[in-house]
Amino acid sequence: YAEVSFFKLWWEEQGEEVREGVRRLLKEGRFEFLQGGWVQADEANTHYFALFNQMLDGHDWLKANLPEAMPKSGWAIDPFGLSPTMGYVNKLFGLTGMHIDRVHYRVKTHLAKNKSIEFLWRQSWDGTGETDILTHMNPFSGYATQNTCGPEKSACKKF
Numbered sequence: 001y002a003e004v005s006f007f008k009l010w011w012e013e014q015g016e017e018v019r020e021g022v023r024r025l026l027k028e029g030r031f032e033f034l035q036g037g038w039v040q041a042d043e044a045n046t047h048y049f050a051l052f053n054q055m056l057d058g059h060d061w062l063k064a065n066l067p068e069a070m071p072k073s074g075w076a077i078d079p080f081g082l083s084p085t086m087g088y089v090n091k092l093f094g095l096t097g098m099h100i101d102r103v104h105y106r107v108k109t110h111l112a113k114n115k116s117i118e119f120l121w122r123q124s125w126d127g128t129g130e131t132d133i134l135t136h137m138n139p140f141s142g143y144a145t146q147n148t149c150g151p152e153k154s155a156c157k158k159f
Contacts, residue, residue: 004058034075043083074098101138
């Protein structure tokens, strides 16, 4: 689950039996939170304070209500642009990796050709790697099944 604000609305409507089921799934590793922000921020035009604040709001809610659910990975598949600041904010919040999409097709093509869709995202001012965060970029465009099969699109049509 990625956006805590929507989960909170659902959570408030649930009885204790459902809540205990969620806690069990979390404990078993069959359900997890990604990013843990209040929302998935629009990174392209957002001030760093807003990026930080919405992460703080989401993580505070998780700590207060589901402390066992603290996220380990970031999730940014649908922001309108990516910000290097978000990688840094994720690292500050203890995340060890992130999954991204909505990258310009020329960047995706270049990284795919060089087999570099997984990389360490480093801040431009960091000369030591202290801010590195493991990043996986979705290699194909879109969210539909036909766009997630890889270069051989007909493979999906067989199932």
